[in-house]
Every structure is written in structure tokens, then in C-alpha cells.
Amino acid sequence: MTSLYVHVPFCPTICPYCAFHAVRRTPGAVAAYLDRLRADARALAPRLAPLETLYFGGGTPSYLRERELVALLDLGLPLAEDAEVTLEANPGTLNRKRVELLKALGVNRLSIGVQSFQDPVLRALGRAHRRKGALRAVEEALAAGFRVSVDLILGLPGQDVEADLRTAARLGVGHVSAYTLIPEPGTPLGERTEPDPDREAEALAAARAILGEAGLVRYEVSNFARPGEEARHNRVYWRMAFWAALGPAAASHEPADAPGVYAVRRTNPPLFRWLAGEPPKEEAVPPLEHAKEALMMGLRTREGVDLGQLEARTGLPLKDRLLEAAAPLREAGWLEARGSRLAPTEAGLDRVHSLVLSLWEALS
Ligand SMILES: C[S@@+](CC[C@H](N)C(=O)[O-])C[C@H]1O[C@@H](n2cnc3c(N)ncnc32)[C@H](O)[C@@H]1O
Numbered sequence: 560m561t562s563l564y565v566h567v568p569f570c571p572t573i574c575p576y577c578a579f580h581a582v583r584r585t586p587g588a589v590a591a592y593l594d595r596l597r598a599d600a601r602a603l604a605p606r607l608a609p610l611e612t613l614y615f616g617g618g619t620p621s622y623l624r625e626r627e628l629v630a631l632l633d634l635g636l637p638l639a640e641d642a643e644v645t646l647e648a649n650p651g652t653l654n655r656k657r658v659e660l661l662k663a664l665g666v667n668r669l670s671i672g673v674q675s676f677q678d679p680v681l682r683a684l685g686r687a688h689r690r691k692g693a694l695r696a697v698e699e700a701l702a703a704g705f706r707v708s709v710d711l712i713l714g715l716p717g718q719d720v721e722a723d724l725r726t727a728a729r730l731g732v733g734h735v736s737a738y739t740l741i742p743e744p745g746t747p748l749g750e751r752t753e754p755d756p757d758r759e760a761e762a763l764a765a766a767r768a769i770l771g772e773a774g775l776v777r778y779e780v781s782n783f784a785r786p787g788e789e790a791r792h793n794r795v796y797w798r799m800a801f802w803a804a805l806g807p808a809a810a811s812h813e814p815a816d817a818p819g820v821y822a823v824r825r826t827n828p829p830l831f832r833w834l835a836g837e838p839p840k841e842e843a844v845p846p847l848e849h850a851k852e853a854l855m856m857g858l859r860t861r862e863g864v865d866l867g868q869l870e871a872r873t874g875l876p877l878k879d880r881l882l883e884a885a886a887p888l889r890e891a892g893w894l895e896a897r898g899s900r901l902a903p904t905e906a907g908l909d910r911v912h913s914l915v916l917s918l919w920e921a922l923s
């Protein structure tokens with residue numbers, strides 16, 4: 560495996576829309592977390608080739624204190640020379656000193672959770688930062704030479720979507736993740752938010768237009784990048800390649816060595832059960848399930864899925880069947896075939912869910 564995800568579950572406050580595994584700091588918890596992480600990293604190291612991508616996600620990795628960040632970035636794992644090392648950060652946790660420390664520790668890409676540059680929207684989302692802090696954080700990160708991605712949530716009540724997109728474009732970041740709010744069950748905001756598909760579709764159309772004008776190409780349903788600045792780590796997920804994972808609630812996708820099994824997914828328990836030594840949940844992924852997942856993830860991206868490779872990987876005779884099932888979807892202008900590769904068109908990216916369901920039918 561040449562990709563690793565490390566989950567850092569600590570956050571200064573818990574946002575009312577978030578369903579990721581996130582907890583407040585409690586005395587001793589970060590030290591115990593780092594000890595356990597080091598031990599797990601030592602055990603994992605022999606199974607890793609030099610890492611091409613390393614991703615610290617959360618939670619809020621940038622919320623850790625200086626010496627904790629030093630320990631986090633020094634897990635003793637083999638890194639390729641040009642590895643992409645990403646760290647997720649909240650604007651309120653970034654200042655010049657922190658940005659310089661992260662640079663010195665080997666991080667080269669920051670994914671900054673801005674969500675909006677408008678104070679009333681940030682307040683409604685329960686975010687700790689405001690416009691000024693978000694602008695300063697992005698500018699500091701760019702000035703320090705990081706590749707910067709900005710996360711936005713679009714289509715929120717009262718939000719001037721175009722203004723938020725223009726601000727992100729004007730700042731000169733090379734990558735924007737433009738989501739719409741997922742009303743996560745069990746979260747305070749999720750329980751009281753009704754999705755508004757029209758407003759969301761308008762927001763995504765604005766993202767295509769404004770970010771496109773700034774040279775950021777939509778290369779995945781919610782992700783836009785200047786060519787060359789695509790997220791290499793996330794590509795590993797979209798290609799359903801293999802990756803390792805460390806930390807509470809982190810999930811890996813690893814090669815399997817049992818007959819009839821394509822991969823194994825291992826999901827760690829949440830923080831306190833993980834600290835208590837509870838083992839990960841293991842699920843065997845048979846070849847057909849892998850084929851379905853690879854279609855679901857690959858069709859989210861403009862590069863699509865190489866059906867020839869998928870056939871070879873799974874040993875299932877699926878290429879011709881899928882190309883046949885794709886014919887009406889190609890005629891409708893939603894899919895295109897390039898050699899043995901099947902990929903969504905720009906219009907297809909807006910209806911990936913129904914495209915995937917149609918193709919899955921051909922596999923059942
Ligand atoms: C796991 S969060 C971690 C980043 C960082 N802690 C933060 O909040 O800025 C990564 C991104 O997921 C997105 N996100 C989280 N919950 C979401 C939701 N319910 N709907 C849409 N996007 C969400 C946000 O854009 C966020 O920046």
C-alpha cells in the first residue's frame with residue numbers, strides 16, 4: 560500500500576451538521592491517542608511501500624498543540640520523495656506560526672474548512688471562525704507555499720453562493736471542494752434541514768461557471784482543481800485502489816489473500832474503544848462487490864472507470880455487459896466511452912446516482 564489515512568478526532572467545538580468522528584479534548588486523551596497511533600504505525604510500517612499520499616483528516620488535525628503536531632508528523636513511516644502530505648485545518652487554528660510549523664514538519668497541502676466567507680452563514684452553521692479569519696488563513700497558507708484546497712458548503716439559506724465562489728477564486732487557491740449540506744441524521748442541523756434540490760443544483764451550476772472561469776476544472780462531482788492540483792490521495796479512493804488507515808474510526812481498503820475475496824475493509828472503533836484495544840471490524844469484499852464499488856466511486860470522476868482493468872482485477876466478465884448497458888446512457892449524453900474506459904460527461908456528473916443504478920442492474 561502506498562497511501563495512508565490518519566484520523567485525528569479532536570475538535571475545538573462540534574459543528575451541528577457534522578457526522579464525522581469528532582470529540583472535544585479531555586485530559587490525557589491526546590497523549591494516549593498519540594501513543595497508540597505510534598504503536599499502530601510501527602506495526603503497520605512493514606506492510607507499506609514508501610507512501611505516495613499521506614492524509615491527516617478529522618476531526619481537526621490542525622487543532623493539536625505544537626508538540627503534539629510534531630509527534631503526529633513523526634510516525635516513522637516511509638515516505639516517497641514527492642509524496643503528497645495533506646492535513647485538514649479549520650481557519651481558526653491557522654496562523655503564520657502554525658502554518659510555518661506544518662511546512663517544516665513536511666505537510667505540503669492544506670485542506671481548509673472555510674464553508675463560507677459570510678459571517679451570518681458561518682454563525683448559522685455554528686462555525687468558530689468568521690470571514691476575516693478564513694481569508695487570513697487561506698492567504699497565510701498560500702504565502703507559505705502550500706497547495707491549498709478550500710472546502711465550501713453551498714446552497715445554504717441566506718448564502719450569496721456566487722460571492723463565496725468568487726472569493727475562493729480570487730484568493731487563487733488551486734483546489735475547491737464544493738459540497739451541498741448533507742442533512743446527517745442525528746445531528747442538530749441535519750434534523751431540522753430539508754434539502755432543497757433546486758437551490759443546490761443552482762449552487763453547483765454557479766460553482767462550475769465561476770470556478771471554471773478561474774481555471775478550476777470540475778474533475779469529480781464536488782471537486783474542482785487547476786490541472787495538476789487534483790487531490791492525489793482522494794483519487795486513490797475514487798479509483799478504489801488500496802489504502803491503509805490509522806486512528807479511531809478510520810477505515811482501510813487492503814489487499815486480501817483469501818480465495819474468492821478481492822479486498823478487506825478494516826474499520827477501527829471510535830476513540831475510547833480504540834484506546835481500550837478493541838480490534839477493527841473486518842469485512843471481506845468479494846469481487847462483485849468491488850466491481851460495484853469501483854463503478855460507484857469511479858463514475859464520480861471525469862476519468863471514469865477502466866472496465867478492461869476492472870474485468871482483469873475481479874476476474875468477472877463484466878466489460879461487454881456494462882458497455883451494452885451503457886449504450887442508452889451514452890446516447891442520452893451522460894456517459895462516454897474511451898477505449899475500455901467509461902466516464903461521465905459534464906452533464907452525467909449531475910446524475911451519477913441514477914447512472915450507477917442502471918449499470919449495477921447489468922451486473923446482477
Ligand atoms: C471532516 S470535515 C474536517 C475539516 C475540518 N474539521 C472542518 O470542519 O473544517 C471535512 C469537510 O467535510 C464537509 N462536511 C462535513 N459535514 C458535512 C455535511 N453534513 N454536509 C456537507 N459537507 C460536510 C465540510 O466541508 C468539511 O470541511
Ligand code: SF4
Pocket residue numbers: 569570571572573574577578579581617618619649672
Ligand atoms: S470542526 Fe470539522 S470535523 Fe470537527 S465537528 Fe466541525 S465539521 Fe466536524
